[in-house]
Amino acid sequence: MTDVSAILEAVEATVPAGVALLDDRLRPVRHNAAYAALTGSFPELPAPLLDALETVVRTGEPVAGLRVANGSGQRGTWRADCRPVPGGVCLVLTDVTDLVTAEAFRTALMEDTAEGLYTVDSEGRLTSVNRAACEMLGRSAQDLLGRPAHELTHRPAGGGTHPPGGAPPGPAAMVDEVLVRADGSTFQVVCSVVPLQAGAGSPGTLVTFRDVTEARQADIEAHHDQKLESLGRLSAGLAHEINTPIQFVGDNTRFLADAYRDMWQLLVVYRECMAHELGELAWDERTARARKAEEVADVEYLVAEIPVAVQQTLEGVERVASLVRAMKSFTYKDTAEQSYADLNEAIRTTLTVARNEVKYVADVHLDLAELPEVMCHRGDLNQVFLNLLVNAADALEGRAERGEIRISSRLAGDTVVIRFADNGSGIPAHLQQSIFDPFFTTKGVGKGSGQGLALARAVLDRHGGSIAVESVPGEGTTFTLRLPVNGRREP
């Protein structure tokens, strides 16, 4: 084995790199197949590489590990090593495109992304942690690496754990957790935990998480805003619903006062007729006077109208009273705990408070089956019913004929199924998936903020239930709510 050139030739043919020998004017003297394959599609070496090669020829100093784009607009990076040889230069080119991409990927994940990321080994000790995770946890990477992750990031007796023995294989679900910062304060995250097979080592775990404290806060505020929005809309209608009976109760009462006065005057005449001071006055004369007074008072009219006026007055008072009762029930303030409630009653209550939103555009048909009481947050469900009712009314607004809204309730096993159906314009198929997105709205500015259905879905989720839509454009829309009678099963 002393034939060096044979050895060199074998090396030249075997190395996974392009090797070329160039003369002092950088013309190729010889090169291997890998070099031809690497540079084949590029007629010229890229300018920075040519510059480097010239420098090597001129100075006789080698250049190692130079990274250059492969030129000609094709994505790729070469590593170039240049060493002077007598009468020229030896160039070794390696394609490091994959390496560069992986490095960039790693930098993005470890340095730039806003999501927290760390990995732990089979003992739960931190093996790597990115910048975002350090910032969120309020600790430095040195402080974290090699230490047990769970102890550092969880409250001593807190919930959520990393599953012992690593995460179950397969794609992970997002889970809610509360993490602890170095200063002891906490923040809400959603995180995913996946197994990480790092080569021959024992199984590890990769955890990514996102701080959702502000988003959760915004959710609560959006919920509150949506309630205020619908209350604002309702209040004008409620004022109308209350002012109408007040107007006619006032008018009827005023009539009753006038009628009482007229009756009283009639009574005075009767008394006079009966008075014995009239002495000789003939019976005919007395009845004539009485009849005249009755005519003046229009007794027939009063006798017919007074009972009706009284009845309508009482009806008006009852209308206001029932509206006030419904308002009180509708704005029922939920406690943190769910309680059993009559959902049919909740539907009727909602219908009463929203009557003014609906009555000009649609007839409402109730088809309510007998239901057991359902474990729920009643105030939240009232809000959902209101949103669906107002949406249905809006879908029917501006049509030539009155629309129809059908609300039904059924019991199916241990699930209550409630449907809100309208025969309005329907929702185009391509929008049906978007309607539950927050801030999605087709209503004009000021008419709705697009949170109604998003809120409905969130409320149903919290109850372990569901909301679904079926809609045929031109025929109408049906929303179907499903609620477990006994509330959400604790996981």
Place this chain on the structure above:
Amino acid sequence: MSGRPRVLFVDDEPRILDGLRRSLRGRRAEWDMEFATSGALALELLARTPFDVVVSDMRMPGMDGAELLAETSRAHPHAARVVLSGHIEPEAIVEVAMAGHRFLIKPSDAESVTAVIEQLLVHTSASHARAARRLAGAVQSVPVLPGHAEHVAGLRAPDTGLETAVRAATGDIGLAAKLLQLSTSRFFGGRPRNSSVESIVHAMGAPMVQAVAAAGERLAPAGWHPGAGPLLEAAWRHAMATARLVERVASPANRPHAQAAALLQDIGRLVCLAGTDATPATVDLAAGTRDGVPFRDVAVELLHLWGVPAPVVAAVAHRDTPHRPEPAGLGVAGALRTAHLLVEQARSGPAAGDHEQELALLLDHPQLRAQATDWRRAAGEALRQAEPPACAAHSCTVPAGRWETKG
């Protein structure tokens, strides 16, 4: 038509109509009352027999109140239009503002309803009662003068401030009149401190003023009487100068009313010279009449229909009547008359000797002598400051409507 005034009530809630029927029963000897449960029914009744007053709810299924009243103003302009509503949708409020004469909020007691109807049954024009009512009743909004659109154009910017709104409203006679009308009702904003345009704009807020101005622009007339240009221009300049001067002539308490009266003094001319599509009108420019009715009679009837405060209506009515001042004070009418004569003289020179004696007497009033003001000079000053906008001075090419011109 029989002698008894006829009143039509419209509401989709039968209980409301029942209640009104009963509570207004005491009026049955004086009025013929009819009740309709829908706009369509109301129009049928109106087509059958004329009514003097229509009182309507706003939100009703099918034809709503604003549509009904707008149609009434077109087809039955002699019928005064009253809104009686518990709530007006924000989207409909401007339509209502244009279509109605008076605005009552539910609940309103029978006395208020009766009082408004009784006022509206009064015709202000002694000699042209029905014709003046018909001409004034057809008006939903007083048009922006040709060439003066930029006063209200400033209101189109979405973030218009109160100051801009006040300036626009004091520069536009029609807008000022509409705001004065609407300020009497709580549907359109808070209660203004007084009847000055400034207080009204502040109480209503800029967005409402913007909406009202925009609605007024939408109702712009199809054209103006062919000879209207110079007359309208003179009316505008006179109104602006008088409004400026009357600020100083009127006593502090009377200032808001006097300012309003000065702005509105020639509103009849605007209303009568604006074309309407429906009826070709006969205008006598020299006599200042339309269909034989003096412009001023139409103005007074309109302001009365709109419920503009009585001192303002009276001052406009008596602007051309020689004024004999009370020693106690000039009052709104006296202040307007004085400012009017002063500006008139400043414009045409002292040759207008007719009223010299009256003016001298007015200027001798203690209220004016108490101020060390050269009133004639002040009038000249006010007139100079009331320069018309550049475009208006030249643009007397006014789109013409359908007219038959006399004289």
